[in-house]
Structures are given as structure tokens and as C-alpha cells.
Amino acid sequence: MTHKPTLAVVGATGAVGRVMLQILSQHADVWGEIRLLSSRRTAGTTLAVRGEQVTVVTLCEEALEGVDVALFDVPDEVAAQWAPVAVAKGAVVVDNSAAFRMAEGVPLVVPEVNPHAVRARQRGIVASPNCTTLSMIVALGALHAEFGLTELVVSSYQAASGAGQAGVDTLRAQLSLLAAEPDAGTAPGGVRRAVGDGLGPFPAPLALNVVPWVGSVRDGGWSSEELKIRNESRKILGLPDLRVTATCVRVPVISTHSASVHARFESEVSVERAHEILATAPGVVLFDDPGSGDFPTPADVVGTDPTWVGRVRRSLDDPQGLELFVCGDNLRKGSALNTVQIGELVASEPAAS
Amino acid sequence: MTHKPTLAVVGATGAVGRVMLQILSQHADVWGEIRLLSSRRTAGTTLAVRGEQVTVVTLCEEALEGVDVALFDVPDEVAAQWAPVAVAKGAVVVDNSAAFRMAEGVPLVVPEVNPHAVRARQRGIVASPNCTTLSMIVALGALHAEFGLTELVVSSYQAASGAGQAGVDTLRAQLSLLAAEPDAGTAPGGVRRAVGDGLGPFPAPLALNVVPWVGSVRDGGWSSEELKIRNESRKILGLPDLRVTATCVRVPVISTHSASVHARFESEVSVERAHEILATAPGVVLFDDPGSGDFPTPADVVGTDPTWVGRVRRSLDDPQGLELFVCGDNLRKGSALNTVQIGELVASEPAAS
Numbered sequence: 001m002t003h004k005p006t007l008a009v010v011g012a013t014g015a016v017g018r019v020m021l022q023i024l025s026q027h028a029d030v031w032g033e034i035r036l037l038s039s040r041r042t043a044g045t046t047l048a049v050r051g052e053q054v055t056v057v058t059l060c061e062e063a064l065e066g067v068d069v070a071l072f073d074v075p076d077e078v079a080a081q082w083a084p085v086a087v088a089k090g091a092v093v094v095d096n097s098a099a100f101r102m103a104e105g106v107p108l109v110v111p112e113v114n115p116h117a118v119r120a121r122q123r124g125i126v127a128s129p130n131c132t133t134l135s136m137i138v139a140l141g142a143l144h145a146e147f148g149l150t151e152l153v154v155s156s157y158q159a160a161s162g163a164g165q166a167g168v169d170t171l172r173a174q175l176s177l178l179a180a181e182p183d184a185g186t187a188p189g190g191v192r193r194a195v196g197d198g199l200g201p202f203p204a205p206l207a208l209n210v211v212p213w214v215g216s217v218r219d220g221g222w223s224s225e226e227l228k229i230r231n232e233s234r235k236i237l238g239l240p241d242l243r244v245t246a247t248c249v250r251v252p253v254i255s256t257h258s259a260s261v262h263a264r265f266e267s268e269v270s271v272e273r274a275h276e277i278l279a280t281a282p283g284v285v286l287f288d289d290p291g292s293g294d295f296p297t298p299a300d301v302v303g304t305d306p307t308w309v310g311r312v313r314r315s316l317d318d319p320q321g322l323e324l325f326v327c328g329d330n331l332r333k334g335s336a337l338n339t340v341q342i343g344e345l346v347a348s349e350p351a352a353s
Numbered sequence: 354m355t356h357k358p359t360l361a362v363v364g365a366t367g368a369v370g371r372v373m374l375q376i377l378s379q380h381a382d383v384w385g386e387i388r389l390l391s392s393r394r395t396a397g398t399t400l401a402v403r404g405e406q407v408t409v410v411t412l413c414e415e416a417l418e419g420v421d422v423a424l425f426d427v428p429d430e431v432a433a434q435w436a437p438v439a440v441a442k443g444a445v446v447v448d449n450s451a452a453f454r455m456a457e458g459v460p461l462v463v464p465e466v467n468p469h470a471v472r473a474r475q476r477g478i479v480a481s482p483n484c485t486t487l488s489m490i491v492a493l494g495a496l497h498a499e500f501g502l503t504e505l506v507v508s509s510y511q512a513a514s515g516a517g518q519a520g521v522d523t524l525r526a527q528l529s530l531l532a533a534e535p536d537a538g539t540a541p542g543g544v545r546r547a548v549g550d551g552l553g554p555f556p557a558p559l560a561l562n563v564v565p566w567v568g569s570v571r572d573g574g575w576s577s578e579e580l581k582i583r584n585e586s587r588k589i590l591g592l593p594d595l596r597v598t599a600t601c602v603r604v605p606v607i608s609t610h611s612a613s614v615h616a617r618f619e620s621e622v623s624v625e626r627a628h629e630i631l632a633t634a635p636g637v638v639l640f641d642d643p644g645s646g647d648f649p650t651p652a653d654v655v656g657t658d659p660t661w662v663g664r665v666r667r668s669l670d671d672p673q674g675l676e677l678f679v680c681g682d683n684l685r686k687g688s689a690l691n692t693v694q695i696g697e698l699v700a701s702e703p704a705a706s
């Protein structure tokens with residue numbers, strides 16, 4: 001593109017949208033006009049981006065007129081309806097929802113792993129992965145390039161903000177209710193009684209608890225979130241037969257997803273070589289010296305861009321296996337940052353002849 | 354034993370000891386005298402057991418005189434020093450610490466899995482496993498009996514009380530500090546600033562966080578807790594070559610450990626058959642219907658005796674693999690209950706001729 005492209009942020013008022021505005025304000029400014037769109041509910045509010053107050057407008061055909069790149073951070077069904085409209089108006093859509101991730105002709109992109117896939121878009125849409133997949137895939141992509149990945153067993157520790165602003169508000173409300181109940185947490189059913197009906201988007205109390213269910217019910221007892229990790233990892237890495245098993249668990253953390261990952265490779269691995277790869281991989285911070293207290297935790301990772309990796313061990317009974325613990329801020333690399341990075345890749349493409 | 358045996362609870366004032374007194378008060382009363390022992394610090398306090406107030410006395414040779422069974426719930430080094438003294442006085446020791454678990458001639462017992470091992474004691478000591486191993490091993494033992502276990506990949510979600518009363522107090526104190534700081538949890542370093550030096554027994558803040566480190570540093574980047582899961586599972590199940598990999602993570606839950614378990618077996622598995630086995634296994638509650646909100650969480654399991662199992666799935670890429678999510682109250686089955694159960698097995702032995 002030769003002029004500075006016009007950007008639309010669709011869903012600017014949401015949990016992801018607000019972080020996206022921060023990131024756009026911090027990155028090198030490749031954009032011309034930046035338009036902020038949301039639903040009728042919040043249209044008219046003003047939000048700061050690049051140091052200026054911008055009034056949010058309702059998502060409609062007119063608001064998409066003249067847009068070159070549209071970053072979509074809205075629920076699946078809103079993206080499914082409106083992304084094709086934006087494409088018809090001439091925009092390239094970068095979609096953060098699940099609506100198009102597994103669709104033919106829609107690349108699923110992580111700029112550190114498969115940047116070239118952006119150009120393979122056949123429908124004007126590029127998808128950004130699920131936040132849980134994103135919390136680990138940059139590190140796994142780097143290890144795969146050297147060792148050849150064959151299997152993943154993933155257990156997640158997912159933050160409340162993965163369920164949007166409603167998730168954050170719910171966890172905070174539950175924590176203040178529990179603050180007044182010193183015995184909740186040791187008495188059977190005590191947490192449930194203290195939080196009452198205030199479960200918000202979660203299927204069980206989240207404060208002082210962990211909830212082994214994220215998403216909706218799929219065949220065989222799987223959750224949609226667990227299948228996303230499998231399908232999306234395979235698509236991003238270009239490994240359609242990768243063995244993947246995931247168990248997704250919500251934990252009482254505000255933001256930043258973590259995952260305990262058991263990874264098997266085609267060749268023998270060593271902690272030393274894995275450390276070298278991770279220490280130099282773009283978008284990864286290696287933080288791995290437990291004796292000195294160095295391992296990633298959400299409280300230390302929140303608000304930062306990279307994927308943090310620690311607890312690197314070679315499986316004791318398998319020279320081809322590695323164990324890792326990874327943390328990534330689900331509102332930054334896990335969604336807003338990855339979407340902005342893809343948008344910047346599109347903006348940097350030479351103009352079509 | 355023909356007379357009602359005399360019982361000593363060593364460490365009666367601790368997190369595990371206090372729950373043990375509750376359990377002794379609820380179970381069929383097989384004991385004669387029950388003596389409560391602790392350190393000089395708390396000796397003289399009174400605690401209720403079987404509806405009576407009993408004065409706690411200092412652990413010393415005299416206090417062990419005439420004891421038939423001694424349940425030890427004290428730190429490793431105290432058990433290492435005093436268990437042999439109790440044995441020399443004629444007691445059978447059931448030890449809840451790590452001091453003797455891997456020792457030759459000391460059986461490591463889970464009554465639902467390997468009750469007969471109690472009789473194989475050669476040193477007068479029977480050990481009770483680590484709480485994390487105990488949170489899953491009853492369910493895995495039942496599945497192993499049918500399918501033949503070959504491999505475990507475990508990620509834990511361990512509660513604060515696994516670090517004793519100090520762990521509980523620390524988590525509560527951190528939560529009240531954070532209640533006054535609505536932005537901690539989203540600001541980089543915010544949780545650390547809010548909790549300050551009050552880390553207690555944990556190597557990082559636990560409130561609004563998860564901490565992928567439990568125990569002390571071992572070779573290869575492993576923690577002592579992770580190696581315990583491997584070594585103890587092998588010993589309890591009598592499978593010295595079982596492939597086991599574990600990642601231990603502390604979560605902001607007061608009591609009840611959870612684990613996400615990937616288990617491989619010698620034969621093909623099915624969810625249906627696994628459900629049948631788990632539904633009838635002693636000490637196990639199957640709670641597995643996510644569509645109706647049925648999966649175990651610590652908030653619902655705390656204060657109960659069994660191992661709760663849910664999220665049973667067959668690995669999508671492996672007909673011999675099962676995924677499970679298990680919860681067990683680390684202060685009940687995870688320590689106090691298992692120890693009392695072993696003590697009751699010993700008490701029920703026919704008197705030696």
C-alpha cells in the first residue's frame with residue numbers, strides 16, 4: 001500500500017479492543033486514519049488512541065467505507081456477519097474470533113511462526129488464533145523448526161480476561177464477596193455459597209477455585225477450547241497429523257494464560273539446545289533458573305508482549321520429550337498484539353499492480 | 354491387637370494434624386487412649402478429639418511409652434529423628450512425611466490400591482504418599498487394574514494448604530492486601546508490589562497468580578515434588594518402569610489439589626468402560642457430565658473424603674490414551690485420611706502370636 005492505510009478497529013470497546021488501542025499507540029505509526037467501531041450500546045463514547053480522543057461509531061456499512069485494514073475483535077457471530085461486508089468494501093480483515101480460523105482459504109497466522117501465510121489469503125480474511133494456542137505456539141514453533149514436533153499434551157491455566165471484560169468483572173466481584181468470609185475455601189460448598197449466583201461467564205465459581213471447563217460441549221467429552229488448541233496448532237505449524245491432547249482449565253488470575261506443555265519430537269532433545277533456541281527465538285523470553293526463583297508466572301508476565309518460557313526439562317523416561325511451562329498475556333500476544341502484528345504485515349505489503 | 358490400641362498423633366497441632374482429629378472423631382472408634390503430641394511451642398494447648406478436650410504434650414521418649422500406633426504428621430527431619438524412637442518403644446509408625454517413603458522395607462500404602470503392602474513392613478514404619486500423588490492414585494489404580502498403565506503425564510493445580518498452615522495464612526493475607534488494589538492483576542508487577550515481602554512458604558505471589566514451582570531444586574530442572582509423583586506412583590502401583598512426567602503448579606485455592614492427567618495403557622480404552630470402572634471404584638466419585646455442569650472443582654470437593662474424577666476423554670489421536678481431571682482434598686485423602694486409614698489397617702491386624 002502506498003498511502004498510509006486507513007485502519008478500522010471493530011470492537012474497540014471490548015477487553016481485547018482496549019488493549020489494541022494501547023498497542024497501536026505504542027507501535028511505529030504505519031496507519032493513516034484510525035476508526036473505532038463497536039455496537040450501538042457504546043457508540044458515541046470516546047477512547048484514546050495515538051494520544052488523541054476518537055469517538056466510537058456503530059458498526060455499519062458506511063463506517064467501513066474506505067477502510068484498508070479492519071481488525072475485528074467482536075464475538076464470533078458478529079465477525080461471521082460483518083467480516084465479509086468489510087471485505088466487499090475493499091478491506092483486508094484480520095479476525096480475532098473463531099469464525100474463520102479453520103476455514104479453507106483463510107490463513108491462520110502467527111507472525112513469528114508462519115508470516116508468509118498472510119499472502120495466501122483467498123477470501124480477504126486472515127485469522128488470528130485462539131489466546132490459549134497463542135500463549136504457547138511461538139515457543140513451540142521455534143522448537144519444532146529444530147527438532148520436528150510429533151506430539152503435544154497441554155494443560156492450561158487460563159485467566160479470567162479470556163472470557164472478556166465480563167470475566168474480569170466476575171472474578172473481582174467474587175473476590176470481594178469472599179474477602180468477607182474467612183472460612184469459605186475450607187468449608188464444603190463455602191465458596192459456592194459466598195459467591196451465590198454471580199458466576200458470570202463461568203460454569204462454576206472461579207475465585208479460590210479452578211474450573212476445568214472452558215467453552216462449549218463437543219463430542220467425546222471435549223470442550224470447544226480443547227479442540228481449538230488441537231486444530232489451530234496443526235494449521236499454524238502445517239502439521240495436519242500432529243498428535244494433540246489438551247485439557248483447558250480456568251484459574252483465578254486476571255490476565256495471562258499459562259500452559260504446562262509436554263512435547264515430543266522426531267529427534268532427541270537436550271535442555272541445553274532447547275535453551276539456546278528459546279533464548280534467541282523472536283517473541284520469546286527464556287526465564288528458567290528455579291534455584292534463583294526464575295520461572296514465569298502470570299503476575300510477572302501480564303502487560304508484556306512476549307511468550308515467557310521456563311521449567312524446561314527433558315522427560316526422564318523419553319529422550320525425545322520436553323516439558324515446558326509457558327505464560328503469555330492473553331490480551332497482548334494472545335489476541336490484540338498478534339492481530340496488530342498481522343495488520344502491520346498487511347500494511348507493509350507492496351501495493352498490488 | 355486384642356486390647357483397644359493406644360494411638361499417638363504426632364504433629365496434632367498442624368494443618369494435617371487438626372484434620373486428623375476431626376476424622377478420628379468421625380470414624381468408628383477403634384482406639385483406646387489417643388495422645389496428642391507436638392513441639393514445645395504448642396504443648397499445653399488443648400484440642401478436641403472424640404468430643405473430649407485433650408491436652409497436647411511435647412514429643413519426647415516418655416510420651417511415646419506404651420503407644421501401639423503412632424501417626425506422624427510433622428516435618429521430614431522431625432519424622433526422620435523420632436519415628437525410629439517410636440518404633441524402638443514398640444509402636445508401629447504411620448508416617449505422612451517424605452522421610453521414609455522411598456526407603457527399602459517401608460511400604461508406601463494407599464488402602465484402596467495396595468492394602469496388603471502394610472504387612473510387608475520390615476522396619477515398623479509404613480509411609481503415606483505425598484498429597485499430590487494421593488489426589489490421583491486411587492482413580493489411576495482402578496484404571497490400571499483393568500487396562501494396564503504404561504505412562505502418565507501429570508500437571509497439577511495444588512492448593513495453598515499443601516504448604517501447611519503457613520500456606521493458608523499467606524494466601525489469605527495476600528488476598529486481603531489485593532482486595533484494596535483493584536488494578537493489581539492487570540498492571541505489570543502489580544501483584545508483586547501489592548503483596549510485598551509476604552510470600553510465606555511460596556517462591557512467588559500466589560493470590561491472582563499461579564506458581565509453577567513446588568518443593569526444592571533437583572537435577573535437570575526438576576522439583577522435588579515432581580520427582581515424588583514419579584517415584585511414589587511407581588512404588589504404590591508396583592511398576593518400577595512406569596513412564597511418568599509431572600509439572601507441579603501451585604494455584605490460589607485454600608485446600609484440595611487437582612491434576613490434569615494424560616494416562617496411556619497397554620490396551621485400548623473407552624470412555625464408557627472407564628466410566629464403569631470409576632463409578633464403582635472404592636474411594637472414587639465419578640462426576641462427569643460437563644453439559645450439565647458436572648465436573649469436579651476444589652470448591653465443591655473440599656472437606657470430602659473421595660477422589661473426584663471428571664473430564665474423562667479418550668485421546669483423539671491415541672486409542673490407548675485417556676485424559677482425566679481429578680480433585681482430592683489434600684488435607685483429607687491427600688494426607689490425614691490416608692494416614693488414619695493405614696492406622697486402622699494396622700489396628701485391625703490379628704495380634705502377633
Ligand SMILES: NC(=O)c1ccc[n+]([C@@H]2O[C@H](COP(=O)([O-])OP(=O)(O)OC[C@H]3O[C@@H](n4cnc5c(N)ncnc54)[C@H](OP(=O)(O)O)[C@@H]3O)[C@@H](O)[C@H]2O)c1
Nearest residue numbers: 011013014015016038039042073074097131162164165335
Ligand atoms: N479475551 C481474550 O483473551 C481473547 C483472546 C483471543 C481472541 N478473543 C476474541 O476476540 C473477540 C473479542 O473478545 P473480548 O474478550 O474483547 O470480548 P468483549 O470484552 O466482550 O468485547 C466485545 C466487543 O465486541 C463488540 N460487539 C459486540 N457485539 C457487537 C455488534 N453486534 N456489533 C458491533 N460490535 C459488537 C463490543 O461492543 P460493545 O462494547 O458496544 O458491546 C465490544 O467492543 C472475541 O471473538 C473473542 O473470542 C478474545
Ligand SMILES: NC(=O)c1ccc[n+]([C@@H]2O[C@H](COP(=O)([O-])OP(=O)(O)OC[C@H]3O[C@@H](n4cnc5c(N)ncnc54)[C@H](OP(=O)(O)O)[C@@H]3O)[C@@H](O)[C@H]2O)c1
Nearest residue numbers: 364366367368369391392395426427450484515517518688
Ligand atoms: N499439608 C498437606 O497437604 C500435606 C499432605 C501430605 C503430607 N504432608 C506432610 O505432613 C507433615 C505435616 O504437614 P502440615 O501441613 O500439617 O504442616 P504444619 O501445618 O506446618 O504442621 C507441622 C506439625 O509438626 C509439628 N512439629 C514441628 N516441629 C516439631 C518438632 N520438632 N517436634 C514435634 N512436633 C513438631 C508442629 O507442631 P507445632 O504446632 O508445635 O509447631 C505441627 O503440629 C509434613 O511432613 C508434610 O510434608 C502434608
